[in-house]
Structures are given as structure tokens and as C-alpha cells.
Amino acid sequence: MRKIIFSILLLNLFCFAASAALAQCACKAERKNITAYNELKLADAVFVGTVLEIKKSARDASNDNYVETVKFEVKNAWKRDLETIVTVRNNVTFCLNGFDEKEEWLIYAYDNGDGTFRTFCCCSRTKPLAKAAEDLKEFEEKGEKPTNIKTKSSQIKAKPNKSMDVRAKQRLS
Secondary structure (H helix, E strand, O other): OHHHHHHHHHHHHHHHHHHHHHHHOHHHHHHOOOOHHHHHHHOOEEEEEEEEEEEEOOOOOOOOOEEEEEEEEEEEEEOOOEEOEEEEEEEEOOOOOOOOOOOEEEEEEEEOOOOOEEOOHHHOOOEEHHHOHHHHHHHHHOOOOOOOEEOHHHHHHOOOOHHHHHHHHHHHO
């Protein structure tokens, strides 16, 4: 009888743990029909970047969450002009993207409102570049072209718009 009770308890524990793991990616099923183009339209920025640095905060003892901050060197960007270096900061509970330094990723990013971005882990199409050929092909088929990447040197060397200077002088005259 003890073996049966122990087995039932063990089975319940396993089921509970499995349901918690599945809950973290429950949105995956809801979003599996979202195309790369549709995700591009939903995201604030989409880019291909190389992971430069990964930092993880200390875990919160009350809920086991932590913050993962990942810096990317942007190679190509869609939908929005980006700086050369972009920071993605995610609150992590159970779900991880699995970033590793020096890997290239296709990132569907959402603005945090503080100069950083976030991804939605398994609820987004964010993936290693090696697995993103279909997404990139869909961008091309829909006529989506990469935008400019802002570099510090291009911002410093930017010349003022001379037509604006002429109009300003005319207003002052």
C-alpha cells in the first residue's frame, strides 16, 4: 500500500512539474501560426546580431526570477534604424532563449521604454541565425529590406542639412 501511495505522489509531483514547464510556453501554441512577416510587423525592431556579452542578475529568492542582459552587435536590421550595439534585457522565470557568446541570432525585439529591448522567449520567433533561413526568405519575398545601422562615427560626421540652413536664414531676414 505504501508503494502505491508513494507512486501516486510521485506521479502527481511529475504532472505538476510538467504543467508548470508547459505553462511557460503556452503561448507557443497560440503563436505557432504567426508568420515571420507578421512578427516583423508586431515587433518594435528586428535584427540579426552577434552576442557580445551576457550578464545575469542574482536570482530573486521569492520567485526564482532573474534578469538576463544580452548585448548584441547588430549586423542587419529591419523596421527601425538601430545603433551598432543593442541591449536586450529579459526577466527570466523558466524560459530561456539560450544565447551564447559569439552566436548570431535573428531577434524580434520589443521596446522596454528605457533604451533596451526584450524578447518574449519561446513566445517569439527569435532564434539562432542558423535556423532563421525561412524567416529571412519571407522578409525578402514581402519586399522587406534591412534599414540603416547607426554608428557613432556616422553620427559625428553627419553634416547639417544645408536646405534647412537656407530656410532658417530666409526666416531671419
